[in-house]
Amino acid sequence: MKTSKSYKEGIASLEVDGIPDQSLGHDSDTIGILLSWKLTLIGLTVLEGKKEHLLNLVYVILSYSRSCISGLPDSISDMAQSIKISGVKGGHELILVSTKKDVEPLTIILDDAELSDLTKCLDKILFDRSIAISWLVPLAKPFTCSKFYSNPFRFKGIVSPLVGISCLCITSFVYLNLPLFQTSPTPLEATIEKDTYSKEINN
């Protein structure tokens, strides 16, 4: 009745035990109810837990891998803050907080190859049709453009237009406020003006 399955990739080896969910009409090879799981990271650690822990681990690792493929290794954790992964110098830091009391959080540093192994191992269980579990993984969700193009305020960028606009305003102000010079008419101009007046009278 109990079904065991194992998935291996590089340093990662995942073993799951479970039973088919008869109420949903699963066949004998299908795991609908996950009883236990054990993830062995060769040379690093062995992890065990409940179904929720595996769901959280799959969510965190695959979400992080998704951000790594985009070149944005964000810090990602689950809702309960029990699993957290972030990029550090020379690798990826995975922090696992135990639900048991008096147990210190476990910190594992994975290099790129180990992260790929773990991702591929978890991919295998995710794409196994005989595991009838709903995974919550944003595997094919494209990122928004704003994640790639940060637009911080740069003072240097607005200095040149500000100086330009200020110069224009000052120049305009000065020219508008220049006093008008009214020179006295020359003798010739005075004669012309006089003649013009007389012509107008004659007309």
Next chain:
Amino acid sequence: MIRKQSSIEFNSAEKGLNIVKPSLLFGMQTTKWRRSIEKIDLLFLTLEALDVNTSQSFEFIARDLEISHVFPNYVAIWKTRCHNPLRRSPRNSTISIESFEGMIKILSSMSNQFYPRIRELLTSKGSTQHRSERWDKFCLRLEELITERMNIRLGLVKKYLIMTSTSDSFQKQLLLILALSSGPGGIKRLSSSIFEPLL
């Protein structure tokens, strides 16, 4: 940063390979499209840098993936790759969605095939001497391929060459993309990130 878990529910019953959504392909002849084809070609070059004979196996992979109608021979794949505007002699014609999806499928499948070799280059464990020898060989080959195939007068190609010669992070990023693109989950990750900028 905490993300909501209820973003997308991935049901095990819906595991079909819907690579690229039609909505994402809206406006193919734009910056998005150009960026994606540049990225695909660069990833192909990275695969070629891993093994000299990689290009010969593209045709067999296409046959295995049952996309021979899109890529009947190696030349068809090469022609599609030549849509990259950074190439020495790029093609200006439009690329079909089938060809685009086919390229992603081939890339993911090739990554899966070359995964052990990619892993060797990415690992920080093992003999330092052997690792550095392998790494130097790979970097040299990648640099040669970029110089040989790309138009080195273009600013972006110059940037690639500077990055390959000054640090290892660019090559590591390319290898990590390939490593995470392999397998059934990898193809989904790759297709959802293909329109994103590389640098």
